[in-house]
């Protein structure tokens with residue numbers, strides 16, 4: 260009679276928080292908040308808070324289900340080996356139940372308290388990240404983050420739909436901005452953590468197609484990203500505050516992306532521009548979405 264594997268002690272609340280990828284999801288939720296505040300109609304503050312809470316809970320649920328499914332490859336990569344599941348601080352089943360419960364709760368609460376349109380887009384974004392990106396694409400194709408990146412682009416649509424009950428051209432442009440921003444954002448990082456993904460057998464572009472092809476793709480994706488970022492201004496969907504900030508920030512993004520695409524080196528520091536582009540990509544999205552709200556409320 261083989262002894263049953265001893266169950267782990269109950270996981271600490273900090274491990275459940277870690278499952279939600281709080282640092283990444285902060286920007287995800289911020290883009291949802293900005294999508295809601297940029298809408299032409301106001302929203303009751305309590306309902307607005309509830310909507311943003313649902314986006315945060317839904318994003319966290321998606322992160323938990325991603326970690327439940329990826330416990331095996333997370334254990335192999337240095338960057339993720341200390342997460343609750345690969346580090347053995349939590350039963351895998353606990354992450355599954357936590358993710359499913361939190362995700363269902365977030366969608367039901369959004370549907371009952373806010374509206375069905377926002378709830379439906381929230382459900383689609385959770386399912387897209389878990390089923391399309393994590394389960395289907397991530398281990399199969401270097402286009403995983405391009406197609407799967409759509410999941411991370413839904414929050415501005417969810418925020419706008421929470422306020423208006425529908426979708427419009429501006430939130431669709433914001434979706435396009437985040438969707439096209441994702442490849443430069445991630446592939447800049449993937450260039451300097453390539454070994455981790457190779458060891459885990461994940462077919463990220465630098466592993467499958469090499470550094471030169473990845474650099475070229477970073478440069479190519481930045482072009483339509485720049486167009487999506489600036490377009491709301493000439494289309495009359497925003498004022499000059501957003502327009503000027505978008506042009507200036509996007510110009511800097513293009514310069515950094517061009518340096519990475521060209522394989523530029525900075526003295527003896529390896530991956531200098533790749534690390535700068537990755538870090539700047541996060542600041543870029545925070546500031547450009549913030550400018551959208553300032554433009555809407557100040558103009």
Ligand code: HEM
Pocket residue numbers: 282283284286287290338392403404405407408410411412437441444445448541544
């Ligand atoms: C499929 C799409 C995406 C992929 C593959 C991806 C990948 C990554 C990875 C691997 C990291 C390093 C984080 C870590 O080591 O734990 C990261 C960091 C980050 N990502 Fe992305 N990302 C994606 C989409 C997004 C989106 C849509 C947003 C927000 C709108 C975002 C915001 C961030 C932020 C804020 C960080 C920094 C987190 C920190 O400082 O620890 N990412 N991303």
Ligand SMILES: CC(C)=CCC/C(C)=C/CC/C(C)=C/COP(=O)(O)OP(=O)(O)O
Pocket residue numbers: 280283287314317318321325329339381384385388410411412414
């Ligand atoms: C409302 C809602 C559902 C929002 C979801 C937003 C979303 C999908 C953001 C993507 C964030 C992210 C870090 C993806 C990378 O996953 P990964 O598994 O490649 O990253 P890892 O290797 O660090 O685990």
